[in-house]
Amino acid sequence: MTNPPLTLYLAAPRGFCAGVDRAIKIVEMALSKWGAPVYVRHEIVHNRFVVDDLRAKGAVFVEELDDCPPDRPVIFSAHGVPKAVPAEAARREMVFVDATCPLVSKVHIEAARHAENGLQMIMIGHAGHPETIGTMGQLPEGEVLLVETVEDVANVSVRDPEKLAFVTQTTLSVDDTADIVAALQARFPAIAGPHKEDICYATTNRQEAVKAMAPRVDALLVVGAPNSSNSRRLVEVARKAGCSYAQLVQRATDIDWRALEGIGSVGVTAGASAPEVLIEEVIDAFRLRHEVTVETVTTAEEHVEFKVPRVLREPA
Numbered sequence: 001m002t003n004p005p006l007t008l009y010l011a012a013p014r015g016f017c018a019g020v021d022r023a024i025k026i027v028e029m030a031l032s033k034w035g036a037p038v039y040v041r042h043e044i045v046h047n048r049f050v051v052d053d054l055r056a057k058g059a060v061f062v063e064e065l066d067d068c069p070p071d072r073p074v075i076f077s078a079h080g081v082p083k084a085v086p087a088e089a090a091r092r093e094m095v096f097v098d099a100t101c102p103l104v105s106k107v108h109i110e111a112a113r114h115a116e117n118g119l120q121m122i123m124i125g126h127a128g129h130p131e132t133i134g135t136m137g138q139l140p141e142g143e144v145l146l147v148e149t150v151e152d153v154a155n156v157s158v159r160d161p162e163k164l165a166f167v168t169q170t171t172l173s174v175d176d177t178a179d180i181v182a183a184l185q186a187r188f189p190a191i192a193g194p195h196k197e198d199i200c201y202a203t204t205n206r207q208e209a210v211k212a213m214a215p216r217v218d219a220l221l222v223v224g225a226p227n228s229s230n231s232r233r234l235v236e237v238a239r240k241a242g243c244s245y246a247q248l249v250q251r252a253t254d255i256d257w258r259a260l261e262g263i264g265s266v267g268v269t270a271g272a273s274a275p276e277v278l279i280e281e282v283i284d285a286f287r288l289r290h291e292v293t294v295e296t297v298t299t300a301e302e303h304v305e306f307k308v309p310r311v312l313r314e315p316a
């Protein structure tokens, strides 16, 4: 018996972004410069396989600075940290390296600049996500108001509607965020902010690719972790764009083959923190069950690269 045919649409771009690539390289460079153990505050990027690989090379992952010995280097994850974290590391005279994505740092700078200009800050983001905690933590506690939904905009109470600005998390849904920004601008016409929002190129491009694929596939799989905001948004975008079956899978063993019985096409993409080997693993799993024809759906080309410091330096 021959396997049933299946067209597998592969999103491009998918997977690793420039910020993730840089953050992983920083941990590897720190390990080769200082030897093991090197501490990493929070998962360097939200992917268990990336974390396990670095752990095997001598990285130790912790949630707080308090969990790090003062005499070993510590790296801050790509998602960014509140200002108090490097300040405390410096106070303890620790060696530290900040692997915050430059596109997140840019938002931190924006928030600080608006506050310096006397504007109260509103952040559009997800409560509890490390990037939101890091960005809000650029200003003193209570200074930044968080809105997660259009409904939150109606309820937020501000000091002076004439003196407001907003920033956003970089990994949000482009469409949902546009609605929230529109609601903010309708309620507070004087609000300052970025041209559209602060969603990064990688998040935007991966969502665009999913939108192009979703209407033409019977199912869509997103390779990514449950705690990865940008990966989860891809599942939502697929469903909104008309794909009735869209699921997040960490790797091939997570695929629910029963749910996929009888399909003739599948879309595959990956969040910005998911390594390409896991996508290959998923494709191979389909090849075991189907006569697979792979078609790449390219909606953008990415040439973004962030420099990694050549020599990691201790603070003075």
Ligand code: 0CG
Binding pocket: 019, 020, 044, 045, 046, 047, 078, 079, 101, 131, 171, 227, 228, 229, 230, 231, 271, 272, 273
């Ligand atoms: O998408 P989020 O912000 O949750 O992060 P992840 O590590 O999955 O990917 C990009 C980064 C940093």
Ligand code: SF4
Binding pocket: 017, 018, 019, 020, 078, 101, 102, 103, 104, 170, 171, 200, 201, 202, 203, 230, 272
């Ligand atoms: Fe940077 Fe965007 Fe990647 Fe986050 S998803 S690390 S903001 S490029």
